Amino acid sequence: MKVTIVGTGYVGLVSGTCFAEFGVNVTCVDKDLKKINDLRNGIIPIYEPGLEELVKKNINQKRLSFETDLKKSLKNTSAVFIAVGTPSRKTDGHADLSYVFNVAKEIGKSLSEYAVIVNKSTVPVGTGKKVHDIIKKINPKLNFDVASNPEFLREGSAINDFMRPDRVVIGCKSEKAKNILKELYRPLYLLETPIIFTQRETAELIKYAANSFLATKITFINEISDLCEKVGANVSDVSIGIGLDGRIGKKFLHPGPGYGGSCFPKDTLAIVKTAQDYNTRLGLVEHVVKSNDRRKKNMFKRVLSIVGKDKDKKIISILGLTFKPNTDDMRDSPSLDIIPALIKNNCFLRVFDPEGMKEAKLCFKKFSKNIEWCKNSYEASENSDALVILTEWNQFRALDLKMLKIKLKKPVIIDLRNIYNPNELKNMGFEYYSLGRCFE
Numbered sequence: 388m389k390v391t392i393v394g395t396g397y398v399g400l401v402s403g404t405c406f407a408e409f410g411v412n413v414t415c416v417d418k419d420l421k422k423i424n425d426l427r428n429g430i431i432p433i434y435e436p437g438l439e440e441l442v443k444k445n446i447n448q449k450r451l452s453f454e455t456d457l458k459k460s461l462k463n464t465s466a467v468f469i470a471v472g473t474p475s476r477k478t479d480g481h482a483d484l485s486y487v488f489n490v491a492k493e494i495g496k497s498l499s500e501y502a503v504i505v506n507k508s509t510v511p512v513g514t515g516k517k518v519h520d521i522i523k524k525i526n527p528k529l530n531f532d533v534a535s536n537p538e539f540l541r542e543g544s545a546i547n548d549f550m551r552p553d554r555v556v557i558g559c560k561s562e563k564a565k566n567i568l569k570e571l572y573r574p575l576y577l578l579e580t581p582i583i584f585t586q587r588e589t590a591e592l593i594k595y596a597a598n599s600f601l602a603t604k605i606t607f608i609n610e611i612s613d614l615c616e617k618v619g620a621n622v623s624d625v626s627i628g629i630g631l632d633g634r635i636g637k638k639f640l641h642p643g644p645g646y647g648g649s650c651f652p653k654d655t656l657a658i659v660k661t662a663q664d665y666n667t668r669l670g671l672v673e674h675v676v677k678s679n680d681r682r683k684k685n686m687f688k689r690v691l692s693i694v695g696k697d698k699d700k701k702i703i704s705i706l707g708l709t710f711k712p713n714t715d716d717m718r719d720s721p722s723l724d725i726i727p728a729l730i731k732n733n734c735f736l737r738v739f740d741p742e743g744m745k746e747a748k749l750c751f752k753k754f755s756k757n758i759e760w761c762k763n764s765y766e767a768s769e770n771s772d773a774l775v776i777l778t779e780w781n782q783f784r785a786l787d788l789k790m791l792k793i794k795l796k797k798p799v800i801i802d803l804r805n806i807y808n809p810n811e812l813k814n815m816g817f818e819y820y821s822l823g824r825c826f827e
């Protein structure tokens with residue numbers, strides 16, 4: 388079988404590579420010529436563990452190729468996946484579907500024989516129909532179907548998530564399209580992965596409902612964490628105490644500086660807008676959006692309240708810039724709120740992230756005078772008034788604390804991911820602050 392993936396980003400590149408690994412012949416298409424040329428030479432544009440080896444292996448075995456010309460890639464293709472971005476529209480927070488619709492137009496102009504067009508991008512309910520109508524208008528005689536197959540992979544563990552997903556959701560009516568997608572996902576049937584066939588609209592909504600639920604769970608524990616600080620309780624124990632209840636589950640119960648990333652912020656906002664369009668309200672998700680924004684915007688105040696807000700310039704070390712570990716993705720990362728706010732409040736920052744520095748340098752270009760980009764955690768700690776742990780990369784979990792104490796001007800650690808034990812740090816002579824367990 389041959390498939391085409393349009394959009395070779397975090398989702399398109401991982402999906403295309405994993406389908407190739409399943410034995411399918413895959414062409415990944417992108418309009419970014421440099422990206423495609425790099426990929427042809429085995430240079431991977433993103434950091435995703437395990438991806439480079441898998442891309443190279445499948446290029447060598449001639450199942451994976453890269454193209455900028457969509458038309459060329461469509462010959463004999465059974466399925467065309469749309470995996471382009473759907474960022475928040477600046478004006479109103481709705482999902483910006485212009486990239487998806489542009490691809491639909493290009494498919495309409497270029498496709499000449501049957502294929503199933505599959506929306507893998509996260510798109511609001513009704514987008515599948517709009518994609519169908521766009522193609523039909525441009526190419527009325529074309530025989531095709533449009534299906535929804537939302538993607539649930541997580542950056543940082545994307546390959547495993549794609550190869551061993553909790554479930555695959557496919558929304559379409561046509562038996563022909565279903566059979567193509569069943570054949571494509573056949574290796575997962577063998578692993579007994581649940582494959583759920585639904586209406587297209589249902590599949591579209593499942594993705595938003597899943598992300599909104601997870602964002603709600605994070606926001607819930609963040610708010611409980613704030614309450615713990617007021618009443619002298621320990622949020623880590625609360626998480627264990629509630630998470631062991633099978634109806635609740637342990638995951639996504641870790642407090643932090645607010646969720647970020649390329650999905651939760653934009654998807655929660657978009658589902659709220661969809662509900663408003665249909666004259667209904669998702670009050671709970673509306674609250675989650677506001678609460679998380681507020682948390683991200685205000686987190687710098689916690690740092691200032693510890694280091695003191697006076698005339699003297701403070702030097703703060705920041706460990707972790709990406710929105711989570713094992714990715715170089717900076718989209719909507721909490722660091723984008725905290726860093727500018729600290730700089731505006733007379734702080735100079737010494738920063739380090741294992742994989743996100745290149746992208747972060749672009750994001751913080753206008754603050755370059757107030758940031759020192761460091762080679763590792765210890766260099767970042769030199770002569771600082773406090774060390775802030777912003778992302779829980781594994782290498783930050785086992786820092787040489789004796790060395791840190793020597794490097795820091797003041798032994799102050801502000802751990803916004805709760806990765807250290809408060810008592811241990813206290814016994815070592817650190818002033819240690821974390822979330823929701825300040826009264827240890």
Ligand code: NAD
Nearest residue numbers: 394395396397398417418419470471472473508509538542
């Ligand atoms: P991305 O920004 O990393 O990649 C999108 C790619 O599409 C870019 O390389 C861009 O150049 C390309 N593109 C745009 N228009 C094009 C066109 N007309 N023709 C060819 N290429 C084009 O985006 P992403 O993070 O991979 O997200 C893609 C979709 O998947 C989004 O809807 C997102 O919400 C969803 N999603 C993302 C994740 C994630 O972890 N990143 C997880 C699940 C779902």
